[in-house]
Amino acid sequence: MPDYFPPEARRLTSHQLDSDVQVQIFRHRSTTRSLTIPAVAEPLLVLVISGAALVEERVDDQAWMAHAVVADDFFLTTSPVPYEMRWQSKSEDEFEVMHVYLSQRLLDLAARDVSVGERTFRLKEVSGGRDLEIAGLMRFLFGEMTSGQRASTKYLQGIGQALAVHLVRRYREETGLTRQAHALPVYKLHRAIEAMRENLDREFNLTRLATDAGMSLSHFSRTFQKATGLAPSQYFIRLRMETARQLLLESDSSIISIALNVGYSNPSHFTQVFKRHVGVTPRDYRENG
Known part of the structure; x- marks a missing residue:
């Protein structure tokens, strides 16, 4: 939560x-x-x-x-x-x-x-x-x-x-209807999200997340999306953007440094992804924060 x-x-x-x-x-x-x-x-x-x-x-x-x-x-x-x-x-x-x-x-x-x-x-x-x-x-x-x-x-x-x-x-x-079969347990969801947060500066690794959850790639991806509304890779990008937003407002780090912290070695690519998800560039977000 x-x-x-x-x-x-x-x-x-x-x-x-x-x-x-x-x-x-x-x-x-x-x-x-x-x-x-x-x-x-x-x-x-x-x-x-x-x-x-x-x-x-x-x-x-x-x-x-x-x-x-x-x-x-x-x-x-x-x-x-x-x-x-x-x-x-x-x-x-x-x-x-x-x-x-x-x-x-x-x-x-x-x-x-x-x-x-x-x-x-x-x-x-x-x-x-x-x-x-x-x-x-x-x-x-x-x-x-x-x-x-x-x-x-x-x-x-x-x-x-x-x-x-x-x-x-x-x-x-007692409706005779099935309960939430094949839903992702909350502790597995939490563990997967924590693993994502700890590796924001690295390449997304779906295999590692599924293995840690003790699930196949397809089963993990399907249940994760059912739980959050986003595919694991999309959720990973969302976490990167949330962290970037926090760093832009709460730190004096340069935009290039923030981009590296959330896994983008190319500042231009970081700006494009940030604007697509947030609606403004990182510079504008910081200045109008």
Whole structure:
């Protein structure tokens, strides 16, 4: 998720338990720029910890759906396609949220535990809902993550399992439809994006990314594009341009130096690619930043 938020969204902390539970906490400022949220295998739970905001969501070019939310409201997202969101803070308090990803493996174990068995199910989409049990469990997670002590893996796993059971019991839909088969797990998406970021000054290497993910080239490319809306090579260029934009505004490095930092040995080619993606030349972007 941090890869999709604007720079002013401050990431406080994160914790990953193998591939079953991932927790991230953010404080947000308002943003009118729409953000693309990836479509991954795991359902995403978002709890509003503090503040109030008007959150808007949409898929493709459909109309925006608006939801006024306050502390302890939650979102449950299982979208099979990337979607856009934006928000406007509505209080003086910081708009603080916690994101929790639960693996499909954890949900399947919960389903067997509560006698759903092998029946195919998917979780409902909830936007701006209110559930005291979800709020309570997620606030236990929040307290553990922000206590100032080293977070207990066993404690976080236990809360993750409790959340999975509650979601299966209360929010499952036994529609007979398949769940997000062959979707990219969030930890593999995050790992691939981190690998791209670490190698922006090098030539794009799809084979290495697919190998690191333990997937074939075609399967990795297909699931990555399904998750982000962009082919891996296109996403790599986007990361290069985002880094270049940040360096242009926040550093005194020359444009040639910035071009080299993001993998372009030819300044003219860098300028062409930058203008195609951003709409102006690097020089104009810096001067009007």
